[in-house]
Amino acid sequence: MKEGVECSFLRALYDPSDAPGHYAPFGRIDPSQRGRQPTLLSIPHVGKALMTDWFDAENHATRAFEMFERGRWAEAEMELRKALAFHPDQPEWLYHLGIVLESSGRDLQAKAMFEQAAELSPDQVDVVVSAAIVCARLGESERSLHWLDRVLAIDPTNEEALARRIEMLVVQGRHEEAETAFYLAEMAMESSSPMCLLEISVSLIARGQYRKAGWCLREAMKMEPGLPRIRLRLAEVHASTGRLDRALQLCGREVREDPGNIDALSLYAELLETSGRHTEAVETLRRILDFEPADLPARQSLARLLKRMGHPQRSLVEWQILRKLDANHHGVDIEIGEVLMQLGRFAEARASLLQAHEQSCDQLEHLGPDQVELIRLSRMLLDVHLPEEAVVLMEAAYEVAPDDPETLRLLALARYNSGDIRGGVTISRRIIRMDPGCRLSMHNLALAALQRGRFGISWEWVRRGLRRHPGDESLRRIRLRILFDATAGRFHKWLEGCLTEKA
Template sequence: MALGACTASVAQEMPNTEGFRVVQTSTSGSFLAGRGAYEDRRAKVAANYFEDALDSNWDNLVLQERAFKALLASGQVEKAEAIARRLVEAAPNYEVAKLVLGAVALKERRYKSVEKDLSGSSLNTLYGITSNVILAWSYIGNGKPELGYRTVEAITQDGFKNFLVFQRALMADVGGNKQMARSLYEQAYDADPFVFSIVEAYARFLANNGEFDQSLEVIERVLERGVTNIELEQLAQKVRAKKRPGRMTENAQEGAAELLRGLSSALSREGASEPSLMLVRVAGYMNPKSVQIAFATADFLERAERYEQANEIYESIPQSSLHYHSALVRSAENLRELERSAEAIKRLNNIVAIEPDNLVAITALGDTLRFEKQYEEAEKAYTRVLDMTGGERLIDWHLYYVRGIAFERQKKWDQAEADFKRALALYPDQPQVLNYLGYSWVDQGMNLEQALGMIETAVSLRPNDGYIVDSLGWAYYKLGRYEDAVETLERANRLTPSDPTISDHLGDAYWQVGRKREAGFQWAKAKEMDPDEELLEKLDAKLAEGLIADAG
């Protein structure tokens, strides 16, 4: 879903606070601390600081806005709503505040308040469009489905068409218009047949109408691709048993929550982090029992490197949930990111002991062992998974790829090369595999022309990946094309300026074209980047004697 135009307009929807300043000395410390915490993505801490500042300067619009956004980002939606009312009084066009007012009113089934807060919202801005769809859901909940349908149909902004078709399908389903729902579900499914939410909603609709074979066909089309999805797997069991599973969204509140979750996911993919987090937090408030929304929120926090906060969400998943062990696996992966790998390995081993067929847990265990350079044990974990899957699924390319890395790090090159080739047989244009195998060949001085072609393909697929661009530069170097190597490695260094291997390669290329002072600078820089012992030894030799000391 393309949301570029609306995403770009988000900044313009904020209230104009330029003329307002935090002037009281007693509040400035809290304000500055809150601003720093918010920039560091510690939203809950930031909210506390901004609330402290507001205690002594409640009418300051800057503080109101900062506190509102921090409260929303930390999931304190009801507190944010109280400030939203003040913000709307001062800035009537502050759309995200109006959206929150409408969402809270819908959650509480105050349908007239939703209409009062959201009627007249823009049809051209992100939050305005979202507010209109929330208003439409309110009409559905208030027994006015036709008004709800018309409200969504009035939105014609480019980029929202497919997304709104699915929303209208959900509305028609909840509103009891089966004919409309069927037509819209079919449109949504034809456009995106592998989106889990669309597949689940459409399959449920078919099964609820007794069309069990058709429902199962929709589900199995996804599962046959080798993906793991607990909801769809459980749904398939019910459908096979000829049981009607119920709708994916049973009421207007759940429908609006799915709206916000879906928009948040789309915005996150386009890099709009602040609105993405705020929307998914409101979604979680509207449907607190949704594990899917909880996982979406945790996933956002992980990408923001707030692993502790993500784990707080995973730890809230009850043991009775189908997702309980998935949450444990994700929390263990976050422990690895927090440099608590020993704890992560222990947790994953416990999960595998309880669930010996848990492919996700065994794979995560292999990844953590590989991260800790326990390559032999990682290889065993990946082999166990491949033995269980048969190794023929499309997504098994990744298992061959990571097992190949484990083999390569153990200097078992024949096994590693075989795994990389198996990965490419399943996924011929996978850029990571093309790069790893191509680079490995280049580094060993073998199959250079074939390796160059593979790496060039990888770069065309991932032109902004500094590591893959580095591989191309190193291939040029090994082929004696030093000027090309310099140009390409300089680009890799700009893309990934803090990698010691890239700086080392660039230094070697500079040396070969006579730029020896710049070569020494790059080697010295690489030495300051915490290289491994093998590279450190080579760098020391080069800095002492130049490239004569290293055969390349």
């Protein structure tokens, strides 16, 4: 090794096997060695330009480290990028740039830096773990598993990697594999891991095995009481097993100790709403929005809760803010339309429901139909006199559930209201075959026949309906109308005959 050279990059030029086992922060050089240019120049294949570039890059990296320690992220990022412009394959600089980007919330860019650093230094556990963590945070569970497997190949007893692997398998719904990974982790380590116990409890909760999940969480809490999220998971278990008071107690304690914990506040608001303490739930959701004004799930929960509490105007305000934050948020136009209908603002409701109809049609093309949502939206469209749009949605719902009575009744109603009497009659007759006593279908068939002037058929449907439902007022009204229309028709014909004879 050449005397006086502290830089990992230059050491790699002379002897790659002599590279350091870990990174100094930002690859700094001992200041006492900075001026020793003759040693470098004495190496034939290292030119003067390369030497100058290297020291310029090192100076930028050193300044970046100073900015990093002062919390001046933008300047640290700028200096690191300048350093990497000279030598883009320096893994330690890439790694620290990833940290800076991660600290400023730019996970996607941080992922690129961490992964590049991990490829360049595959034996550095901290670098590979960072790549796995940021992939997990971005929802790329398969990619995260790839990096975690790389970590465990280097260090099979790495607790964080073992726990994260269980977590990613649970995220993917691979619960049996997660359980196997948990038992392998128990065998790999000398004692039980509280982190692994916490992650396997999530899988047990998802599968409804609350008793086992509670045991795992209590054991983890004994080993490490301050483990993040452990009280919240235990609160979930208590809530799922009917011990709502205990769940509220644990969650409330977490909120008091960490008032800015969004996960804890979200669960606390949910538990308060479940227990009927709606006013406190609203206050808790407001606290979340004070910390995170763009938290869409919290704002959605607040809007729905306000509507349930009978405050449609306040609910409308929250839904409108949500739509401004995310115009394509699923279901927001339906909710706004429903609240506007409650407020009696039907023209605005029609406009909002038409937008919801367009989004539902797009969803039909790309994601397929959602039966419950289609029925709900169709009912609202009929309420604001948009039957043609309702028919489109109900036809899609009918394809999914052709034998569902509710779907058939709503499709028949949409067809009648859109003027498709023949289509409505076809569906109503099918319902009668499935349910001979369906009062609504007999009413619709009688009315459809009456509108087409078929008094005999209409009378027969009324007679059948009153035989099964003798007190039904709507069928009685149709019977009176048949008698009136038939009498009026006969009188009209008699009058025409008289006039013809006189002529």
